[in-house]
Amino acid sequence: MKPTAKQVAHEAGVSISAVSRAFSPGSSIDADKRQRILQVAVQLGYTSPARRTAEVISAGTVTLVAGDLANPFYPLVLDTLAKALQAVGRQLLVYAIPPQTDMDQLTPQILAARPNALVVTSARLTSGMAQACRQHGIKVVLLNRIQRDVRVNAVACDNHAGGRDAATFLMARGRRRIGLIGGIADTSTHRERVQGFREVLQEGGQSILAEATGDYTYRGSYVAVQSMLSRKDRPDALFCCNDIMALAAIDAARERGLSVPADLSIIGFDDIPMAGWTSYRLTTIRQPVTRMVSEVVSLIHDGAHVPVDETTTSILPGKLMIRGSA
Amino acid sequence: MKPTAKQVAHEAGVSISAVSRAFSPGSSIDADKRQRILQVAVQLGYTSPARRTAEVISAGTVTLVAGDLANPFYPLVLDTLAKALQAVGRQLLVYAIPPQTDMDQLTPQILAARPNALVVTSARLTSGMAQACRQHGIKVVLLNRIQRDVRVNAVACDNHAGGRDAATFLMARGRRRIGLIGGIADTSTHRERVQGFREVLQEGGQSILAEATGDYTYRGSYVAVQSMLSRKDRPDALFCCNDIMALAAIDAARERGLSVPADLSIIGFDDIPMAGWTSYRLTTIRQPVTRMVSEVVSLIHDGAHVPVDETTTSILPGKLMIRGSA
DNA sequence: TCGGCGTTTGAAAAATTTTCACGGAGGCGG
DNA sequence: CCGCCTCCGTGAAAATTTTTCAAACGCCGA
Missing domain, CATH: 3.40.50.2300 (Response regulator)
Incomplete structure (x- = not known):
């Protein structure tokens, strides 16, 4: 048997009118009373017809x-x-x-x-x-x-596997001085990509040469890469935790007169549409x-x-x- | 006096039930009849209470x-x-x-x-x-x-003024062999930008050297620019109707070994964030x-x-x- | 303390939704 | 081809909900 406003009213000790009012927004009813009625209504599983159609609509x-x-x-x-x-x-x-x-x-x-x-x-x-x-x-x-x-x-x-793939690829290309541009430290995407990447390097007896954070933004990465490339032992490869940071890395490298990938290999993550553009041709991990x-x-x-x-x-x-x- | 379902029913020549059904989604009523009732309801300004609360909610x-x-x-x-x-x-x-x-x-x-x-x-x-x-x-x-x-x-x-500004700027820089990469022909953005641009050229006694359409996409523009640049009298400036097309133009120019802006000036429209990136530094009209x-x-x-x-x-x-x- | 004035309320009136029974259209098996 | 069955659409009537109305209550300023 479907519950009616009458039952709710009886249960909550109010009039039927009050129940109806509780369900129409903007009508004059005490907030506490409305709350109590709504609570009883939930218990009995009652919804006003107005509320019902509203729910269907939205x-x-x-x-x-x-x-x-x-x-x-x-x-x-x-x-x-x-x-x-x-x-x-x-x-x-x-x-x-x-x-x-x-x-x-x-x-x-x-x-x-x-x-x-x-x-x-x-x-x-x-x-x-x-x-x-x-x-x-x-x-x-x-x-x-x-x-x-x-x-x-x-x-x-699978960010972890993606990080591993990136590292495996760079190692296979003979890169040994590998840098990392991280995203935002307390995100799972950052942690897992970095962890997978680091793992493979360690398995191959390597470690990350330099590490900086780019906040997952173009500008953040650009600045980080610039300073990383001005170090004495600059890296010959860079894994960036997402694509815009990788694009920034390419720009920063070019700005310094370095050739990508000859002087510096860069690999990203995401495969955004721009990664395929001709001036970048970014190698990256595609997210499905x-x-x-x-x-x-x-x-x-x-x-x-x-x-x-x-x-x-x-x-x-x-x-x-x-x-x-x- | 507030209109009621009864009036609507009378006006539309149906029963009150039918009116109610017309307003509750999922009830069994002929689609044509519902349409007719709804139309009459709109004329009289009638809305069912359910519909009313639904509207407040959403x-x-x-x-x-x-x-x-x-x-x-x-x-x-x-x-x-x-x-x-x-x-x-x-x-x-x-x-x-x-x-x-x-x-x-x-x-x-x-x-x-x-x-x-x-x-x-x-x-x-x-x-x-x-x-x-x-x-x-x-x-x-x-x-x-x-x-x-x-x-x-x-x-x-103001697309028209933007187009004018672009043309004025290119003319002031002494460019005379000016090409145009259009967007989608039947959009107002395309029409007005092009019209403003063309106007200024004509006022200065110039005309558009070459014109092609890039569909407002990277790829479309890239192809168009490539073929435009392989012409015998290739342009020394290009107005692209939006920024991604302008970025594609820069890529295509570089691919051909042309220097931007020395060999080819490129100007876009929109000022998307990427226009400011270091490898592009695109001159463009910023939309507010x-x-x-x-x-x-x-x-x-x-x-x-x-x-x-x-x-x-x-x-x-x-x-x-x-x-x-x- | 005494009126307004606005809010809240239940009862009753009005309105709407739902149920019910009927009629007709279309599909299926004989 | 016919009868039967089911399903859809329908209005009348029943059930339910919303709205109106008048009264009660409390609050504020005079």
Whole structure:
């Protein structure tokens, strides 16, 4: 038997009118009373017809939180995700947040929109946010990011293997003075790429000659590479934790009159469209964006009935794209 | 007196039940009949209570339709717009559509989400869509695009003046064999930039030496420039209708062993972040993205009470950024 | 202390949604 | 080809919800 407003009213000790009012935004009712009614309603599983159609209308909304749209990799992800969601009749809400901030300030705003699912990319999910989402039954997927401190779904490229591939490739080319331009230290992408890379070097009896951080930005990397190249024993190869940093490295090397790859091999990570442009021809690890996005969509869309606390982590293989820079 | 379902039913010649069904998604009713009822409802100004609360819940949603996220200019716009809307407590829904398609297929999906406003950038708005939006009271803003065939708001950079500035600058530098790489012929951005550019040349007694189209893409421009540079009387300057095409032009010129700007001056349009990168240092016309976006937000947010058929067109000045490529 | 004035409330009226039964269209097996 | 069955669309009526209305309450300024 379907629960009615009458039952809720009786249970909460109020009139039917009050129940109706609790469900229509903007009507004059005491906040506490509304809260109590809503709570009873949840217990009994009651929703007003208005709320019901509202939910149907806004059904299928997925919210994407992106922290770094300046890195062309994320627009690529956004474009792919938007099209994939449209294809299954869902909508994509986008929040852009300043890089390296966490999303706690946005929590109320994001939850107010009642999305079905939340996709977080290049931003830090706080455990408070994760918990709030679980309570509201909102599925969360971390894209291109793994966080061990929260229990949510995650889809990422195999960054560790990618780092290994990069190192193996450089060693096979006979490079021995190898430098590293890191991203942002407390991101899983940075840690895993670096770890895989370092591992292979150590297995081959090598170690990283020089290491600097480029903040995953063009400018940060440019400055870091410039100073690294002015050292006495400058490296003959550079692994950059993402593509824009690698492009900056190429620019910095050229600025110094060095030839890429003759004097300096450079290898990136992501394979953004610009990596294939003629003046760069960047050798890089391609992230399987399309596959990552379909994984996200299947988690959200096909797995709509899966309970929110049953989480999956997908690690998809990247692919070394050999072009001219290494 | 507020209109009721009874009146709508009488007017449309159906039962009250039918009216109710027309407003609840998923109920069994003939599509034609629903259409007719909805039309009468709009005439009388009737909305079901369910629809009413739904609208309050999803209030403040703005839908962005973007056609070309591969051009870094649009992610820049997206990022700026998303942040500006967040700041005033609104949400941004994003639709990505394949370049050069119009949006008629998406119309039902977009309208189903009942946004408050629609921002269209790098996509063609059809008059059917515009009319549907007007009927639903959805405000439409064309961003970086002007269309004379539909009566909607528009915000754009002064493309005509930008084209003039580019030409003036090249002429002042003594360039006389000037080529043009166009974008997509039936876009206002292309037309106006080209027209302004051509005007100044003619005023100075010059004309365009060679003209080709690059489809606003890197690859398209690269191919066009390659063939243009292999002509006997190759140009000594090139105006490209956007920045990625200009970057492609620089790459193509270098590939041929030409020096930029000594052998070939290149000037672009947009000022995307990459234009400032060290290996390009592209001279270009900067679009005032921040101002354009605030204009859009004020049109949508501050002008929320302005009737939808009262439309404004804002043309904001661009700015010539002189770097190293011309 | 005494009126406004605005908010909150339940009862009742009004309106809407849902159920129910019916009629007709189309598919399927005999 | 016919009958039967199912499924869709429909209006009337029942059930449910929303809105109106008038009353009660508290707050503030005079």
